[in-house]
Amino acid sequence: MADELRIAVIGLGHWGPNHVRVFNQCRGSRVVVGADPDERRRNWVLAQSSDLEVVSEAEHALERPDVDAVVIATPTRTHHALAKAALEAGKHVLLEKPMCSTVEEAEELVNLARTTDRALVHGHVFVYNCGIEFVREHAVRGEFGAIQYVYATRTNLGPIRYDVDVVQDLATHELAIFDYLFGELPTWVAANGSRVLGTAREDVAFVALEYGSGILAHVHVSWLDPQKTRRLTLVGDRRMVVWNDVDPSEPVRLYDKGVKEEPYYDSFGEFKFALRDADVLIPKIELREPLRRQAEAFVKRVVEGTPTRSEAESGLRVMRCLDAIETSLVSDGRRCPVPR
Structure with a gap:
């Protein structure tokens, strides 16, 4: 060389x-x-x-x-x-x-x-986005506590592709981000979609995933939406975080919020939860392409x-997720296991 x-x-x-x-x-x-x-x-x-x-x-x-x-x-x-x-x-x-x-x-x-x-x-x-990198670093350090669930939205009015459907085009990003954040394959996926434009491929889809660690995830992708959205919300039992890629001034917001079970009961079979609503932190994120x-x-x-963060093996894991999602799409949204 x-x-x-x-x-x-x-x-x-x-x-x-x-x-x-x-x-x-x-x-x-x-x-x-x-x-x-x-x-x-x-x-x-x-x-x-x-x-x-x-x-x-x-x-x-x-x-x-x-x-x-x-x-x-x-x-x-x-x-x-x-x-x-x-x-x-x-x-x-x-x-x-x-x-x-x-x-x-x-x-x-x-x-x-x-x-x-x-x-x-x-x-x-x-997975090379500085905001996503920030979220992962904090997740690895346990600053969100136990991750309860995560949901992501990626929508826009076009561009429409004809070689792949909207899941393969857009949801693949979220699958790669989840792989980077969690380091594991989901145990199952379930997906529903629609061909609103009358083409041969789905242009809007909703995907649910569950991981072996108990994390529940949801993804909404669409080529036919009035708003350009690239947002991910992660909820932990200590903190929560929102990544918003279309807001360069505040791409990440940390919420010091949570729920704690009260140690007393009002009546049999009933208990209370205390809501902790504290600061919202806007960290400074380096904006590199x-x-x-x-x-x-x-x-x-x-x-x-x-x-790298995107070695062939992680790409293969994403492909296995995509394959299970495509199977679910043509099976009326039934849960489909993701092969290891």
Whole structure:
């Protein structure tokens, strides 16, 4: 490997140009080639980065001997074939979400990465969000007490995708965040959704999950909502916290609130609870771009071997959750176990 990590970005649509930008900003990495079959996209990226080679075929980028790593930001149905080809060519891979179309495809990639001794990192960018990092650090230190439940909302009016449904597009973020926060798979999931727009895929969904530790979780995702919302509420028996990604001035609010059982009874079979309603704290959160932090972590993973927050194994856990959710969606919302 040369003094800097040389990267190919395959897919120059919505996310690809952002990957080009952040990797060129990172110390120790440079994007040397971008690939996309759409000439307009290639020309747009070339206008932003004149020293970048742009090609129409992904194979050209994979065949270049000077390319050390590949970022794949293409439609989900192409992820498996492209990532497999990249790993077999000896390239490290950053693979956008969702990881693959099926659990079996994801398992094959994870095993291939081990066999080839290449880094395989999935692009779940919100685990690099400074606000989510703050929540996890406080959860690990036990500052929320025992976590009772968590619920999240991710909605907006579009953009509407046609290669995946709203669960695979949006809920995958929450599943990755839950995996980062709790470090375990849920025992079961149950989901209901609707095809409000009359397309072949769900555009709104409600998902319930329960973890072995007793934590209950709920996720609401939609492409058809009047408000752009990215919010997570976590309730512990000591403190509560709200993360609001669309409020850069106050992305995290800590609530020193709780409920305590009173040691006396008014009557047989009845007891009281004391409500503790104390301060609301607004901590100062460093506002660094999550995509840039993800890129830095990927470079460090390849160069130094330092594990990232979004290793292939965590991506596989998210895929197993997604698979169980999709099964529940087509089974009238019944509870479906999540395979280990």
